[in-house]
Amino acid sequence: KAGVTQTPRYLIKTRGQQVTLSCSPISGHRSVSWYQQTPGQGLQFLFEYFSETQRNKGNFPGRFSGRQFSNSRSEMNVSTLELGDSALYLCASSLGTFGETQYFGPGTRLLVL
């Protein structure tokens, strides 16, 4: 079974631009969560989508948004990029029920200049 895939793997943007990252979950998984990983703040939860609905949300500004499609693929968007948005963005998928393992993708490394 194929793992979680994320595209693109690397991205360079400038301040003020917007970016869209994509995540394809493991087949059959209905939950997709997004995390931001930085050296300073560590791993932080952004949001979770389950069956096309946002089910959980972290403490990030409204510039960070996401959506999920009927095939469970998910995208996250960051508008008006800031230097501090430079990070590894990780997507994780699971079946969506309690205690089910979240499987992480390799991440998209975003650099904002």
Added chain:
Amino acid sequence: QQQVKQSPQSLIVQKGGISIINCAYENTAFDYFPWYQQFPGKGPALLIAIRPDVSEKKEGRFTISFNKSAKQFSLHIMDSQPGDSATYFCAAATGGGNKLTFGTGTQLKVEL
């Protein structure tokens, strides 16, 4: 507000030794405690997880010890191997378990 505190930040262990990483949490509503292993350039991978109704769980060389009254849990890696050299994260979640709060990570190096 850091809800899960992890220590040590880095750890060097000799091959065959025991690696111990500790975490403490504040939110008593947490009811799912996984440990993840991350290698450079890769996403985190689940190692082992525990729920608060169990005090210990063992899977192969990995053991979680859980102390509900102290709000602490730890990962023990027995017979540590160079291939175990990675960054380890503890985490905690409530309810559905998909909103993970991570510790700050421990960089483990196992020397020959």
